Amino acid sequence: MKPIDLMEMDAIIIGGGPAGMAAAISLKNQGVFRVLILEREAFLGGILPQCIHDGFGLIRFDQNLTGPEYAEIYKKRLLDQDIAYETGCAVTRIEGVERESDQSYTHLNKVTAVSAKGTTDYLTKAVILATGCRERPRGALGIPGTRPAGIFTAGTAQNFVNLKNLMPGKRVVILGSGDIGLIMARRLTLEGAEVTAVVEREKNPGGLRRNVLQCLEDFDIPLILSATVTEIKGAHRISAVSVCDLDSKGHLIAETVRDYPCDTLILSVGLIPEIETGLTAGIHIDPNNGEPLINQDGQTSVAGIFVCGNARYVHDLVDDVSTEAEEMGIAVARYIRGEELKGGTAQPDQTAPNSTDTQASTRREKSQNPYTITCLLCPNSCSIVYKPEITGAMCGRGEDYVKRELISPMRMLTSSVRVVGGEREIVSVRTTSGIPKQALNEAMKRIKSLIVVAPISTGEIIEKDFMTFGVDLIATSKVL
Amino acid sequence: MQSQTRFDVVIIGAGAVGNAIARTLSSYCLSVAVVEKEADTAFGISGRNSGVVHAGFNNKPGSLMAQLCVAGSEQFQQIAEELGIPFKRTGKLVIALTEEDIPALLALLAQGEANGTRLLRLVGAEEIRAINPNIKGVMGLWSGMTGVFDPFAYTCALAEAAAASGVTYFFNHRVAGIAAENEAEEKNRNFKIQTLSHNGFSEDKDEIAGELSARWVINSGGLQSDEICRMAGIDDYTIYPCRGEYHILDQKLAPYLSLPVYPVPNENSGGLGVHLTSAPSGNIIIGPSSEYIDEKEDYADTRQVMEALFSEGRQLLPMIDAKSIIKSFAGVRPKLTSRDQGGFADFVIKESEKIPGFIILTGIESPGITSAVPIAEMVAGILSQKETLIKKESCDLIKETRLSSLDGKAHTIVCRCEGISEAGVLDAYDRILAIGAIPTMKGIKNRTRAGMGRCQGGFCLVKIVSLLQKKRGVDPLSSHFNTLQDSLFAGRCRE
Numbered sequence: 007m008k009p010i011d012l013m014e015m016d017a018i019i020i021g022g023g024p025a026g027m028a029a030a031i032s033l034k035n036q037g038v039f040r041v042l043i044l045e046r047e048a049f050l051g052g053i054l055p056q057c058i059h060d061g062f063g064l065i066r067f068d069q070n071l072t073g074p075e076y077a078e079i080y081k082k083r084l085l086d087q088d089i090a091y092e093t094g095c096a097v098t099r100i101e102g103v104e105r106e107s108d109q110s111y112t113h114l115n116k117v118t119a120v121s122a123k124g125t126t127d128y129l130t131k132a133v134i135l136a137t138g139c140r141e142r143p144r145g146a147l148g149i150p151g152t153r154p155a156g157i158f159t160a161g162t163a164q165n166f167v168n169l170k171n172l173m174p175g176k177r178v179v180i181l182g183s184g185d186i187g188l189i190m191a192r193r194l195t196l197e198g199a200e201v202t203a204v205v206e207r208e209k210n211p212g213g214l215r216r217n218v219l220q221c222l223e224d225f226d227i228p229l230i231l232s233a234t235v236t237e238i239k240g241a242h243r244i245s246a247v248s249v250c251d252l253d254s255k256g257h258l259i260a261e262t263v264r265d266y267p268c269d270t271l272i273l274s275v276g277l278i279p280e281i282e283t284g285l286t287a288g289i290h291i292d293p294n295n296g297e298p299l300i301n302q303d304g305q306t307s308v309a310g311i312f313v314c315g316n317a318r319y320v321h322d323l324v325d326d327v328s329t330e331a332e333e334m335g336i337a338v339a340r341y342i343r344g345e346e347l348k349g350g351t352a353q354p355d356q357t358a359p360n361s362t363d364t365q366a367s368t369r370r371e372k373s374q375n376p377y378t379i380t381c382l383l384c385p386n387s388c389s390i391v392y393k394p395e396i397t398g399a400m401c402g403r404g405e406d407y408v409k410r411e412l413i414s415p416m417r418m419l420t421s422s423v424r425v426v427g428g429e430r431e432i433v434s435v436r437t438t439s440g441i442p443k444q445a446l447n448e449a450m451k452r453i454k455s456l457i458v459v460a461p462i463s464t465g466e467i468i469e470k471d472f473m474t475f476g477v478d479l480i481a482t483s484k485v486l
Numbered sequence: 487m488q489s490q491t492r493f494d495v496v497i498i499g500a501g502a503v504g505n506a507i508a509r510t511l512s513s514y515c516l517s518v519a520v521v522e523k524e525a526d527t528a529f530g531i532s533g534r535n536s537g538v539v540h541a542g543f544n545n546k547p548g549s550l551m552a553q554l555c556v557a558g559s560e561q562f563q564q565i566a567e568e569l570g571i572p573f574k575r576t577g578k579l580v581i582a583l584t585e586e587d588i589p590a591l592l593a594l595l596a597q598g599e600a601n602g603t604r605l606l607r608l609v610g611a612e613e614i615r616a617i618n619p620n621i622k623g624v625m626g627l628w629s630g631m632t633g634v635f636d637p638f639a640y641t642c643a644l645a646e647a648a649a650a651s652g653v654t655y656f657f658n659h660r661v662a663g664i665a666a667e668n669e670a671e672e673k674n675r676n677f678k679i680q681t682l683s684h685n686g687f688s689e690d691k692d693e694i695a696g697e698l699s700a701r702w703v704i705n706s707g708g709l710q711s712d713e714i715c716r717m718a719g720i721d722d723y724t725i726y727p728c729r730g731e732y733h734i735l736d737q738k739l740a741p742y743l744s745l746p747v748y749p750v751p752n753e754n755s756g757g758l759g760v761h762l763t764s765a766p767s768g769n770i771i772i773g774p775s776s777e778y779i780d781e782k783e784d785y786a787d788t789r790q791v792m793e794a795l796f797s798e799g800r801q802l803l804p805m806i807d808a809k810s811i812i813k814s815f816a817g818v819r820p821k822l823t824s825r826d827q828g829g830f831a832d833f834v835i836k837e838s839e840k841i842p843g844f845i846i847l848t849g850i851e852s853p854g855i856t857s858a859v860p861i862a863e864m865v866a867g868i869l870s871q872k873e874t875l876i877k878k879e880s881c882d883l884i885k886e887t888r889l890s891s892l893d894g895k896a897h898t899i900v901c902r903c904e905g906i907s908e909a910g911v912l913d914a915y916d917r918i919l920a921i922g923a924i925p926t927m928k929g930i931k932n933r934t935r936a937g938m939g940r941c942q943g944g945f946c947l948v949k950i951v952s953l954l955q956k957k958r959g960v961d962p963l964s965s966h967f968n969t970l971q972d973s974l975f976a977g978r979c980r981e
Contacts, residue, residue: 046899096899124896143942145734145813150789153815155967155974165948166975172951172962173976197979236789242972269976282903282940285738296809424980432980454980 015130016040016342018117020097020283023052025315026136027080028328032335034087038342042128043084043091044119050084050091051077052138054324056165058434058482059189059420061216064384065325072420072436074483076324078464095121100133100287102308113309115287131342132310135284135298136331139277139316141186144238147275151238154245160186160274167193168422171431175270179247180204181235185213185322187274192221194272196421196450201227202266205249207234207256212274214322215370215387219380220417224443235271236263244271277320287311292354295319299352303337304330307352312338319358323385330357381407382417416440420482421453423468428460428485435468436482441475449473460485490654493519495869496679496700498661498714500524501532502637502858503850504706505644510862512651514875519698520645520653521681523660523710525924525970528641528932531708532855534785534817536732536763536771538746539573540853541631543598543606544758550833552601554857554864559603559631565859569643571636572766576745577605578632579614581623581802587750591627594750598629605630620742620803632746634766637855638932644858645921651878655922658683658970659696661710664703664718666841672872675843677703684970704845704865709782709820711848718841723834723848727782728819730774731791733799735810736940740768742805749802758852760798767904767935772799772806774817778825785816812940822849835861837868845869900953901946903939910934911950912957925954926966927974 016038019026022045033041049055054062057073064070067079084091099118106112117128141159158166158174164186166172176199180187183206191201204222209232211218222229230249236258237248251262278296281289289306290299297319304312314331321327340347370387373380377393381404390398390408399405410416418440422432441449452473462468462485472479495511497504500522511518524530542556566573582591591608598606609617609626617628649655663680677700682693707714712725748761763771775791792814800806822831831849838844845868847861854861869875897907914933918925927943930936930950937943937950951974954960965974 046902094898096902096905098905120897120899122896122898140941141944143812143940143944145942146809146811148792148808148811148814150787150792152786153968155969155972159944162944162947166951167979170948170952170962171979173979175976199976242969243967422979431978 013126013128014040015042015128017042017132017134017338018115018128018130019043019134019136020117021045021052021136021138021315021317022047022050022091022093023136023138023315024054024077024080024324024327025138025317025331026052026134027084028331029134029136029314029335029338030089030091031080031083031087032332033339034089036336036339038339041089043089044095044097044117045091045093046096048094050081050093053161055483056161056168057189058168058422058436059193060418060436061385062324065323066328070418072434072482073324074434075464078483080328092119092121095119097283098286100283100311102287102310103129115310130310132312132338133287134334134338135281135306135311135313135317136315137280137283137317139320140280141273142276142278144273147273149235149238152240154238154240154243156240156244156269157238157271157273160184160190160272163190163272164193167197168434169430169432171422173197173199174272175199175268177202177268178270178272179235179266179268180272180274181247182206182273182275183211183213183218183229184274184276185217187272188213188217188221190272190274191227192225195225195227196446199270201225202268203228203230203249205230205233205235207232207252210370210372212276213370214385215372215380215389216382216385218372220382224417233262234258238271239265243269245269247271277316279317279319281313281317284308284311284313284317289313290352297355297358300355301350301352302348303341304334305337305341305347305352310341312341319355322359379408379411383407415443417443417446419446419449419453421450423453423456423458423481425458425460425462425485428462430485433458433462433485434482435479437472437475437477437479439477441472441477445473445475453479490517490519491696491698493517493654493698493700495519495702495704496521496677496698497704497706498679499706499708499711500527500645500655500657501530501706501708502528502641502644502855503532503708503847503861504704505641505648506858506862507704507706507865508648508653509644509651510859510866511869512648512653513878514866515878516875518648518653519656519700520648521656521659521661521679521698523658525657525926525966526918526929526932527645527921527923528638529928531817531820531851532641533638533932534815535637535852535855536746536761536774537634537637537765538578538763538856539633539635540856541578541598541603541606541629542601542853543594543603543627543629544751545597545601545830545853546832547597547600550835551830551853551857554833554860555853556602557860558853558856558858561859562633562635562856566635566640569640569647571639571643573633573635574766575631575633576764577617578629578746578748579609579617579621579623580627580629580748580750581614581621582625582750583623585624588625590750591625594627603629603631618744618747620805621747634746634764636766640855642917642933646917649921656681656698657923661707661714661717662695664714664844666718666844669842672842675701677701677843679703702843702845702869704847706847706850708850709818711820711846711850715846715848718838718844720838720840720844720846723822723846724824725782725848726821726824727779727784728821729777729779729784729816730819731787731795731814731816732771732773733792733795733811734813734815735770735772735806736812737768739770739805739810740764742803743770747802760795762799762802767938769812770803770806772796779818782818785818787814787816813938813942819851820849821851833857833861835864837872900949901934901936901939903941904935906934906936906946908953908957911936911953915954915958924966924970925960926968926970928968
């Protein structure tokens with residue numbers, strides 16, 4: 007065989023989402039220079055560009071940002087640091103190769119990627135899997151019934167609404183109360199759809215408490231706990247779902263079956279690490295949850311292959327993903343230089359929260375005390391009691407939040423505005439801070455009537471002193 | 487659109503059999519049309535089955551089923567090459583789980599030998615394990631002629647080959663009436679075929695009437711073949727719909743199954759028993775169940791059967807778990823035997839004695855798709871007994887090789903699970919238009935496999951919608967998902 011000239015890298019990062027970008031920047035900061043990000047989408051940022059809602063960056067930047075704004079910060083850092091990346095480039099295979107030489111490294115990984123330019127093989131010391139996660143589809147749920155149009159996973163619906171200007175439907179049932187499902191309940195309601203129910207089989211919602219509050223309770227969207235969808239109806243487009251309550255053991259209570267007419271069913275029933283690229287290299291996964299086994303450095307069972315972000319386990323917060331990826335970057339840099347690592351055998355990730363994790367559960371559980379307000383300022387979702395006195399806030403801001411929430415609740419509004427003359431039909435926008443909760447519907451009417459002309463840059467003011475609320479309406483992404 | 491309304495032959499039904507007949511007849515100097523009620527080909531029985539090329543040992547000696555199935559199996563390699571579709575002669579195991587199953591296994595072997603099925607032999611427990619280590623059984627029947635293929639690719643390729651050699655397809659044309667004129671005089675015989683088409687999309691009930699005429703009508707109407715007979719005045723047949731449900735498993739399980747594995751069939755069930763099929767895509771398919779139903783096109787999955795299939799599948803292959811299922815679906819068999827009769831009736835393939843020129847194909851259930859090309863040849867034979875069929879001077883029934891998903895060339899990937907490129911999706915869209923079908927997401931999925939993988943279109947649906955909008959000018963708001971009567975979206979967020 008003819009020897010092939012392979013591009014040789016120190017680290018190939020598969021995935022240019024928050025985990026991949028943070029890992030790349032961390033490696034560069036550690037003095038690793040031959041770093042390349044391979045991203046299968048046409049853009050960097052992973053899932054963030056479609057997450058136009060707020061709640062990002064509260065931990066890392068002490069700012070309430072939207073997904074595209076959070077991504078923009080990292081994209082700018084990548085460019086500033088001159089980190090190489092390729093978009094529209096899908097990795098199809100990773101395989102270990104041994105190289106005979108007197109250097110300290112003999113084990114390399116060959117990464118094969120396909121793009122519009124052709125198929126390219128790279129040799130690299132380290133591979134970082136930052137491939138994110140995917141949504142559990144209808145087929146994996148075993149819901150009986152027909153297979154009509156109008157069933158979308160929450161993320162797919164989110165992409166259509168937030169990036170493609172397309173409304174999935176007008177009368178919506180949401181199965182599962184994961185965060186994306188909750189966010190979409192609010193988003194679709196503000197867009198004029200009727201969300202008739204969010205159905206969750208567990209006793210507690212799957213998403214963060216703050217999202218239950220600001221996405222469902224703010225809009226009086228019914229959350230049906232301990233229930234599930236037992237049948238899908240409709241010959242062409244979905245026409246109804248049957249919902250059935252579950253007893254404490256999770257068994258169906260047959261006499262509770264009732265139909266919810268709808269034209270759309272949104273599924274928010276769990277995310278699965280998208281680790282298939284790693285499987286081509288033979289990395290081991292935990293058969294119970296599909297998560298890759300890793301050692302203390304984030305290294306998988308295959309030498310030189312590391313994993314971070316939602317490909318490792320599904321994180322609640324992107325801030326945590328960035329932090330994890332940065333920390334792992336330090337270990338990967340040591341690996342590349344042949345320095346000592348923490349090591350250990352690959353096992354289920356010890357840092358992943360489990361259901362008994364107190365921090366994770368306080369973020370989700372509803373307080374039993376009726377005089378409680380859930381603070382929306384950060385993901386901690388503190389349950390703050392306000393009678394007889396204000397208690398339960400983990401920080402000083404909580405008290406101010408509760409006082410204002412009791413008098414005049416304020417919400418940041420995130421949405422999109424029509425753009426003409428650009429590469430996209432809409433641009434994501436937000437208010438610079440909260441506007442009165444009661445005014446959200448009026449504000450949506452205004453937003454729907456606005457038309458702006460491309461190009462639009464991130465942070466550009468779309469409307470100054472939006473509806474005289476004393477806040478500006480700004481673009482949260484750019485449209486060329 | 488299609489302006490010609492007068493043909494020598496009108497074939498009703500664009501399933502595998504209808505398409506195969508169209509393809510075979512297109513090699514003669516005949517004008518041929520196919521009318522199909524659905525938006526596209528392979529939307530009925532042909533797209534809802536196990537995807538197994540049968541070897542012919544399940545059918546009664548002397549039956550058309552046995553004869554045509556053996557012929558189809560023998561020819562399939564060549565047909566698959568001509569059409570450029572995935573086919574693997576994997577062989578198949580029929581397993582006796584207990585000693586009690588052995589007599590039935592021996593009977594199958596004898597039946598196969600009587601039918602002329604080649605490469606059949608009994609295997610012991612040890613050899614079963616050697617063939618497929620995860621399968622257990624006390625004895626097995628190994629059939630070397632059985633194989634697996636992609637039924638969507640096959641049915642579409644037959645239609646494309648037919649259309650390319652001059653057959654006109656009328657999709658979205660449901661046959662509403664058939665009138666025979668001068669049927670006694672062969673020279674002046676004429677059939678008028680009334681059709682109804684959906685006007686536009688969504689749940690619109692308005693339909694447009696149309697009419698075609700032909701000297702020959704070939705009823706390959708599958709589940710509706712009895713109704714079409716009745717329209718022509720033939721009341722002899724009743725189709726009893728018998729549903730079969732399936733589960734499709736993640737390709738990660740592919741290493742555990744290298745060939746289809748069947749239990750010993752139960753005479754009365756009306757099917758071949760719940761089996762495991764190792765599809766060419768690498769997915770294992772569990773099914774089908776067998777349940778007589780009232781509505782012919784009730785393709786719903788049911789909880790009871792879904793659970794039963796899962797546990798029966800596990801009995802054959804223990805490493806199957808609930809997480810392996812990526813999709814469930816159902817097909818419906820067009821049976822001529824009722825719930826009470828059970829079992830199999832033979833194919834009916836003949837010219838009506840009552841209405842000359844009207845060719846009846848009914849009860850074309852399993853092994854119909856294996857037999858499609860021999861059935862087509864038989865139909866051509868029926869025509870040639872009445873009139874001289876002249877071969878066209880040049881007729882190429884061999885399809886050019888389609889764009890494969892990943893061939894080492896430059897590609898922008900659309901479907902990450904199945905590795906399907908933008909070029910593959912656009913090619914599929916163009917091929918839908920080339921046969922006169924109406925584009926749907928299902929039609930694109932059937933031709934490319936984009937959306938058939940473990941994420942079930944979670945990622946690629948958005949990309950396909952955008953790609954078609956950008957490269958083919960398709961308005962997402964007039965896009966269909968599965969049928970002409972559905973719409974994918976409710977509107978735009980911002981006008």
